[in-house]
Amino acid sequence: MAKLLEGKPLAEKIKEEIKAQIQALGIKPVLASVLVGENAGAEAYVKSQSKAAENLGIVYQFHKLDAATTEVALIEFIKKLNSDKNVNGIIIQMPLPAQIDYKKISQFISAEKDVEGMHPANIGKIVFGKAKILPCTPAAVMELLNSTGVDLYGKEVVIVGHSEIVGKPLALLLLEKFATVTVAHIGTSKAGKLEEHIKKAEVLIVAVGKAGLIKGDLVKEGAIVIDVGINRVDGKIVGDVEFEAAEKKASYITPVPGGVGPLTVTMLMRNLVEAAKLQK
Ligand code: NDP
Numbered sequence: 001m002a003k004l005l006e007g008k009p010l011a012e013k014i015k016e017e018i019k020a021q022i023q024a025l026g027i028k029p030v031l032a033s034v035l036v037g038e039n040a041g042a043e044a045y046v047k048s049q050s051k052a053a054e055n056l057g058i059v060y061q062f063h064k065l066d067a068a069t070t071e072v073a074l075i076e077f078i079k080k081l082n083s084d085k086n087v088n089g090i091i092i093q094m095p096l097p098a099q100i101d102y103k104k105i106s107q108f109i110s111a112e113k114d115v116e117g118m119h120p121a122n123i124g125k126i127v128f129g130k131a132k133i134l135p136c137t138p139a140a141v142m143e144l145l146n147s148t149g150v151d152l153y154g155k156e157v158v159i160v161g162h163s164e165i166v167g168k169p170l171a172l173l174l175l176e177k178f179a180t181v182t183v184a185h186i187g188t189s190k191a192g193k194l195e196e197h198i199k200k201a202e203v204l205i206v207a208v209g210k211a212g213l214i215k216g217d218l219v220k221e222g223a224i225v226i227d228v229g230i231n232r233v234d235g236k237i238v239g240d241v242e243f244e245a246a247e248k249k250a251s252y253i254t255p256v257p258g259g260v261g262p263l264t265v266t267m268l269m270r271n272l273v274e275a276a277k278l279q280k
Helices: 007-025 040-056 071-083 102-106 120-127 136-147 167-176 186-190 194-200 243-249 261-279
Strands: 030-036 059-065 089-092 156-160 180-184 203-206 224-227 231-233 236-238
Touching: 007 040, 007 136, 007 261, 030 040, 030 071, 030 261, 040 059, 040 261, 059 071, 071 089, 071 102, 089 102, 089 261, 120 167, 136 167, 136 224, 136 261, 156 167, 156 194, 167 180, 180 194, 186 194
Parallel strands: 030 059, 030 089, 156 180, 156 203, 203 224
Antiparallel strands: 231 236
């Protein structure tokens, strides 16, 4: 039976490190958070980010802009935050209204204040193994893997899902650890080849958003399983992996909820402190 890889205890440990780093910095870092329009989901994220920030001694500066804000106006607002010396990091809450293209506006956040780690300059640094600010979800996955103490050198790692925020940057981070990385995606599934990749994975990371996509009995004996997926089924939150069957075969497995999720906001705060250090 697999050991549970829970995010919360690990997040608590990392928060202590963040607090120590903030003390060493000698300032209260400021995170500017921008929400455009009304959205219950985004408001919930804002609440949890603001609570996490407060507990760490971080100032959470919340800006709520009108739903009719144009792309040009939002870019102007971002530029103002970029030049505000009191602001150390900027996060734009999702989803954005239809008139605003996130990919376009996010390029305007200065790389030094990009606490989500998605600026092309920060993504590019991952390729060179020099990134200090990492995309939050891949960073959370790396922390969970690290907590197992298992050396990734030469391991067969299979990532399912090739999104820009999870699968692609995660593949680069795993290459830095000398893992043998396979990235499976919709093309793999359509070619009928997903199963063969799942079966060989010594480390399986799934980030798709389809409940039950990964049949638990396909998981390799002793594999580490990280389930990033979040799906609502019959009012319950579940991942992409059939948990009950998978936990019988895996050596470690993340629960959903309670695995990757609790760590991502902590990674955001860690990025903010890294950003503040770089600005100093
Ligand atoms: P995206 O929708 O951007 O990416 C999903 C990926 O899965 C794409 O690469 C897609 O390929 C691929 N895919 C779709 N169907 C299949 C299939 N049948 N077989 C193989 N691959 C498939 O999602 P995100 O990366 O943003 O998020 C993935 C999941 O992780 C979601 O459930 C999301 O809620 C969750 N998530 C959880 C976080 C956390 O903190 N725990 C943080 C971020 C995300 P293509 O696009 O080509 O169709």
